[in-house]
Amino acid sequence: MNLDKLQINACIRSGWQSVDLGFLMARAWFRPLYFAGLLAMLPLSAVLLLVFWKSPFWALAIIWWLKPFWERLPLFIASRKLFDEEAGAWSSFRSFPLKDILPWLLWRRFSVQRAFDNPVTVLEDLRGGQRRQRLRVLHGKYSDVALGNQFVCFCFELLVCFGIALMIDFFTPESLGLEVYDKFDDLTLLGEWMFTLSGFMAMSLTMPFHCMAGFALYLNRRIELEAWDIEISFRSLANRKRASESQAAGLLASLMLAVIVCLAVPGSADAAIDHDRDSAAGLIEEVLQSEDFGQERTLRKWRFKDWSEEVDEEAFPEWLIEFLEWWEENVDWSTDFSGTAFLLKIVLVILFLGLVTYLLIRYRGPLSRLGSGRPREKAPAVLFGLDVTPQSLPPDVPAQVMRLWDEGGYREALSLLYRASLSRLIDKYEIAFRASHTEAECAALVKARGIESLSDYFWQLTAVWRQLAYGHRVPAGEIIQDLCQGWTTELSDESK
Amino acid sequence: MNDSTSTTPAALNALRDHINSRLIGQSQVVDQVLIAMLAGGHVLIEGVPGLGKTLLVQAMAAGIGGKFKRIQFTPDLMPGDVTGHVMFDMSQSKFVLKQGPVFTNLLLADEINRAPAKTQAALLEVMQERQVTLDGKSMKVGKPFMVLATQNPIEQEGTYALPEAELDRFILKINIDYPQAQDEVLIATRYALEAFGGDPGDTRQLIDVEAAQQQCAAIEVDDRVAEYAVELVRATRGSTLLRHGAGPRASIALLRCAKALALLNGVSFITPDDVKAMVLPVLRHRVILAPEVEIDGLGVDQVLANLLEKVDAPRS
Known part of the structure; x- marks a missing residue:
């Protein structure tokens, strides 16, 4: 298993995203997977259909029962294609x-x-206790999605089966005299054959999708458990470092990191199959004894009560006994319905209060942020290679700009004014500039704030800045004076 | 804001207005085609049929006072049908040269991917060298010369994907989409009255293309902006999302197109914004997605947009 050749993006996906990936894989490799499934099914199915030619539903039932058998070849081929290995339907058939x-x-x-579950048997070749142990780990997540996948594929298979059968039925000209139903609306032998062949086609068509969705879930679980994504990242880092001869030290560091990760992650991708399990267990034990894992932490969290503790069943709560006694004395069940209504009212109030409490606890995070506005992102200290912290600015920016300008430092003067503007926009207006933003994109973000005068000012400043920075054209001194005045009006501490 | 160049912006605007008046609702495509023309490159236009690609080229040819020819690429098209051939004239008892449709100013290569690689390659020499070799003699094609090739993104059956070497020859790949509803109403009402196919307008030279191209070449480029363009192109090479990044020709094309965009905007220098605006059309056909990204259903434009976010913009 060479992770460098992995044909899918190794990243953690949700269960249904994995199913989606599986369907994409089935579409991408549909031809080999479909023909592999068909190749596996055809010989035995032909024999079964010949044997049960008078009652083909029996043949269909057996073919359906043998589905785990047919599904192995597509899975085997997909596992090869996943690592960019050639796997033709026929060559794989020979190593069924x-x-x-x-x-x-x-x-x-x-x-x-x-x-x-199929990949554990077909690809990992695990049996007995080892298989059970492996499945227990895999089933820690996505079991519900696997069940959903099976149900959806089953429904889809039924739909396709009936769809094909009915399409044939509807489009067969009556003049041919082919009777699908007899006088009692039961299927004739022809009808049975029609449904059997439709069922066969539906099974072969849906099989690649069902298998690949399950396979993708299995892969996702392994990526999650064995950190394939991290391993691939470190490998690519190591390769890049290796390519750079001048950075020999960097290579050593990245390789060490890769080794550390391989050791720290319980069971790397290769280790899962290749390593001897006992030695792997010993290695894990050794890693767990290391300093990084040897720390103790105290965690406090809510958990369900341990119901296995012995409970004194005789001990009813006192309040319940009192309530029942009161109920018995005051409410006549046979005639008085108001008592029942009162009880229902209490139940409804309790349920309502319970619901409100649940919602308050469930959404406590978003609720706590209500009123306080959006959490403020940490302002960057350096942007576009410029120090944009308020502390880096001189106390009187316009005066400093004009002084630099008069001394002939045109570029420094305008650079200071532009930097000071960015700093104020970040600090005062909380505009989230990113390092990849160009001047016009920054100006567009300012415009999006909806303050027209500020936006006009910043556009003007940006235009002058671009002329000097990229066009190497020095603006007139009056323009700089206007910009300094504008800065005082729009961005200084005294501005509104 | 603009440090206007001499007379070209007015002429360019006139040409742009002329084409936009004929091809309605595709102003962005028109701008990009003009950029390619000013940069002296060829364009590959991808879009479904019936969006006015032929009309665009006809209107452009009319606006620059040039000749226009069209080749419909089919699986049986031969290289000689594109470049021309030498044939024996019985009446004169000598070989005569029959020039192909490439001897023009604007060449519309319609559905270029329908012809096999051999015929597609016949365009390579003329696109790069602007000359054709027939019977051992090299002949220059018209000036200006520009190829506008089209391909259909939907029908892939029976097509031959363009080789990377040829794709790289196109300075821009332009995606043409359906017009907005109000534009479509205008198109429908106007062309319902006219002959089918639309009128490209009177032929009159609104602009001296060669002079405009020279003016475009003279647009000023700051070192930091050039470095930014190169960094953007290089970012495609180290990305795990791409199997194949763009080559140095992409850096050249990016700067040339940024210059053309600046000229079109009437500015005599380029900014990082000009470079960034041209990244998608310049790079989208020069990179190849990694298989896993394709399986994930991501498109080239999405990946490139993602890469753009990772390259710091300069502040010279």
Whole structure:
């Protein structure tokens, strides 16, 4: 397994994003996956259809039951394509993965997360306890998505099956005299064959999508558990460093980092398969004993009560007993409905208060920010290579600008005025400039603040600045005087 | 703000208005085509059929007082059909040269990806060298010369993707989209009255293209802006999102187009804004997405926009 050749972007996705990726993979590699599935299905299916030619539904049922068997070849091919290895349908067919097939056709046939679990058997070749242990780790997340994937694919398969059958039925000219239903609206043999072949086509068409969605979930879980993304990043960092001969020290550092990460991440990508499990466990133990993992922290959090503790069932709460006694004395169940209504009212009030409390706790974060406005982002100290902190500015910016200008330091003077303006816009108006913003983009952000005079001023300043900086044209002294005056009006401490 | 150049902005505006009056609702495309013309390059236009690509070229040819020819690329088109060929004239008993449609000022290569690589390559020499070699003799094509090639983004069956070497020859790749609703109403009402296909307008030279190109070349470039352009291009090479980044020809094209944009805006120097504005059309056909990014469904423009965010803009 060479992670450098990984054909998907190794990043953490949500469960349904992984399913989406799986569908994209199925689309990208549809032809080999589809033909691989078909190649696996066709010979045995043909035999079954010949044997059960008078009741083809039986053949369809067996073909459907053997789905875990058919799904192995597409999965095998996808696992090769994932690492940019050539995997033709026929060559893969010759090395058909038959490991552990019997349980998959018996009790595991009822698994509702088949596509998610399949790679553990087909690709990792794990059985028995090891397989159970692996699945327990994998099922820590995305089991619900795997179940959803199976259900959606099942529904889609049914839709496609009926869609194909009905399309054939509707578009068959009556003049051909082909009867799909008999007089009692039961399917004729022709009708059964039509539905059987439609079912076969639907199964073969949906199989790549179902398999790839489960495979993508499996991959996502492994990326998450084994930090493939971090490993790939460090490898690319190490490669880049290696390419740069002049940065030998950097290479050493990045390689060390890569080694540290490989050790620190429990079970790197290769380790999951290649390493001996006992030695890996020992290595993990060793890493956990290291200084980084040897720290103790005290965490406080809410958890459910331990219900396994012995509870004295006899001990009813006192208030409940009192309430029931009061109820018995004051309410006649047989005639008085107002008592029932009162009880319902209490229940509704309790439910309402509970709901309000839940909502207050659930949305306490956003609620706490209400009224205080958007949290202010930390203002950058250096932007576009310029120091834009208020402390870096002289006490009287216009005076300093004019002094520099009179001394002939045109560029320094205008640079100071532009820098001071940026600093004030960040500090006073909280405009979030980014280092990638050009002058016009900065001016557009200022305009977006909706203060017309400020926007006009900054556009004018930007224009003059660009003429000097890029056009090397020195503006007239009066323009600078106007800009300094404008700065006092729009951006100084005294400005509104 | 503008340090206006001599007379060209007025002439350019006249040409721009002339084309915009014929091709409605595609002012951005018109600007980009004019930029390519001023930069002395060729353009690849991608868009569905029926958006007025032919009319654009016709109107442009009419505006510059030049000749216009069109080649419909098909799978059986031969290189000789593009460049021309030498044939034996029985009546004169000698070989005569038959010039192909490339001997013009504006050449519309319609659906260029429908022809096989051999025919596409016939355009390479003329696009780069602005000359054609026929029967061992090199002949210059008209001045100015510009190829406007089109391709359809939807129908990919039976097409031949343009090789990277040829794609690199196009200075810009322009995406042409459907016009806005109000523009479409205007188009529908105007052209419903006219002959089908639209009228490119009277042929009159509104601009001296060669003089404008020389003026474009003379636009001032600050060192920091040039460095910024190169940094943007180089950012495509180290990105993991791209399998193949843009080459040095992209840096040249980016600066030339930024100059043309400045000239079109009537300014005699370029700014980082001019460079940034031209990044997408200059680079989108010169980079190749990484397979995983394609599988994730991201487009070239999205990836390039992402890279733009990572390059610091200069403050000279």
